[in-house]
Amino acid sequence: MALRSAVATTLTLTVAVASGMAAMVAYPVMLPMLQVEWGLTNTEAGWIGGVFFAGYVSIVPFTANLTDHMDPRRVILAGMALSAVAIVGFSFFASGFWSATLWWGVLGAGFAGIYMPGLKALSDVLPEHARGRGVSTYTASFPLGVALSFFICGEITTVFPWREGLRLLALGPVMGFLLTVLALPSRPVVDKPAVRRIPFQRILSNRKLLAYMWVYAIHNVETSTMRTWLVALLTFSLSTQLPDARAGALSPPTVVVFANLFGLTGMLIANEFSARLPRHLVVCVIMVLSPLVGLAVGLSLSALYWQVTALVMAYSFLASADTGSVNAGLIAATDADYRGAVISLHATAGSVGAFVGPVLFGFVLDLAGGESLASAWIWAFAVLAVLLMAGPSVLWRVNRS
Numbered sequence: 001m002a003l004r005s006a007v008a009t010t011l012t013l014t015v016a017v018a019s020g021m022a023a024m025v026a027y028p029v030m031l032p033m034l035q036v037e038w039g040l041t042n043t044e045a046g047w048i049g050g051v052f053f054a055g056y057v058s059i060v061p062f063t064a065n066l067t068d069h070m071d072p073r074r075v076i077l078a079g080m081a082l083s084a085v086a087i088v089g090f091s092f093f094a095s096g097f098w099s100a101t102l103w104w105g106v107l108g109a110g111f112a113g114i115y116m117p118g119l120k121a122l123s124d125v126l127p128e129h130a131r132g133r134g135v136s137t138y139t140a141s142f143p144l145g146v147a148l149s150f151f152i153c154g155e156i157t158t159v160f161p162w163r164e165g166l167r168l169l170a171l172g173p174v175m176g177f178l179l180t181v182l183a184l185p186s187r188p189v190v191d192k193p194a195v196r197r198i199p200f201q202r203i204l205s206n207r208k209l210l211a212y213m214w215v216y217a218i219h220n221v222e223t224s225t226m227r228t229w230l231v232a233l234l235t236f237s238l239s240t241q242l243p244d245a246r247a248g249a250l251s252p253p254t255v256v257v258f259a260n261l262f263g264l265t266g267m268l269i270a271n272e273f274s275a276r277l278p279r280h281l282v283v284c285v286i287m288v289l290s291p292l293v294g295l296a297v298g299l300s301l302s303a304l305y306w307q308v309t310a311l312v313m314a315y316s317f318l319a320s321a322d323t324g325s326v327n328a329g330l331i332a333a334t335d336a337d338y339r340g341a342v343i344s345l346h347a348t349a350g351s352v353g354a355f356v357g358p359v360l361f362g363f364v365l366d367l368a369g370g371e372s373l374a375s376a377w378i379w380a381f382a383v384l385a386v387l388l389m390a391g392p393s394v395l396w397r398v399n400r401s
Helices: 003-020 026-038 042-066 072-093 097-112 115-125 128-139 141-159 162-169 171-183 200-204 207-239 243-247 252-276 279-299 305-321 323-332 336-367 374-388 390-400
Strands: none
Touching (some): 003 072, 003 141, 003 171, 026 141, 042 072, 042 097, 042 207, 072 097, 072 115, 072 171, 097 115, 097 336, 115 128, 115 141, 141 162, 162 171, 207 252, 207 279, 207 305, 207 336, 207 390, 252 323, 279 305, 279 374, 279 390, 305 323, 323 336, 336 374
16 A cells, blocks of 8 residues: 555544544533433433443444454444434433433444444554554544544534534534545455454463553543543533633633643654654653643642643643554554454453543542532542552553563
């Protein structure tokens, strides 16, 4: 594949995945409103935010592993279609904790057919010399899609009732479907009967591979928690400000849009550092600094809104920065014969972390007195920071040995 063709394929597929994520953060954007409308506790609110990844983890081991034996494009197209159905279903039928749990979980299942199968498809078609940078660029589709989703959801919910706005967001996966057809030509896959089953023994014997899976799970605890709770956190911070300060302030969804773009910038910068320095060193430094800045966010909620906003930007920059480096480290440590199987386990580990994070954060908020107390937010960030340190410590030990 020529370099120009590789770049075009990477960029088109990246935009396709970002389009498929159009409604991914619709629930976090609407969380302050829906929590009141449906009478949700913080634990229940965190559960719905995390159940997206429960739906994801229920499907992704099959979808990613399936790409070793069939055309990944078919899997991605099915994921786009299911995502559109889930968005429409949520808009019509979600009316409380259980119905929202069901439909938001279905949306997660749809995403399981999009992101990791897309990573497998891209790593298969790119030549080896372009694969590392291509994978890192494709990984940027996630923060790009999240930022796009925050922006669209924030704008639509100010113009339309939330149910009608959600139905418009179903156009995102439809566009992603069409772009995937454009980016990935249909191609037959030669089946490999010898590796049809996931080679657990070979995977479990690769300590570096397992370390990157563990780090990805811990990383997703943080990023999923941030996506679910940032709008609510900024809404609380804004409520503590004087009326004059509130009048000229950016809305919480708008702040989170810029925060996610900062995260994308952090990812691209970290990727370049990883190309020049030991990858594990870059990842470990980021994973130590990020929860410390998160704790600073919790401690600052009674400060001026612009100060909280600045810390949220820095937090998003660091929390997302190591994503591409972690995924590239996993791909580099994986045998091409069972790459799809490894990616499926990697995605499973990440989605377990992504489910646990928002629920744990909401539980600590409830335990510490509720989202209306600044001290409760501090406790939630403190517990999160302690948990997150389990990531870099493992990766560092494995690479030293």
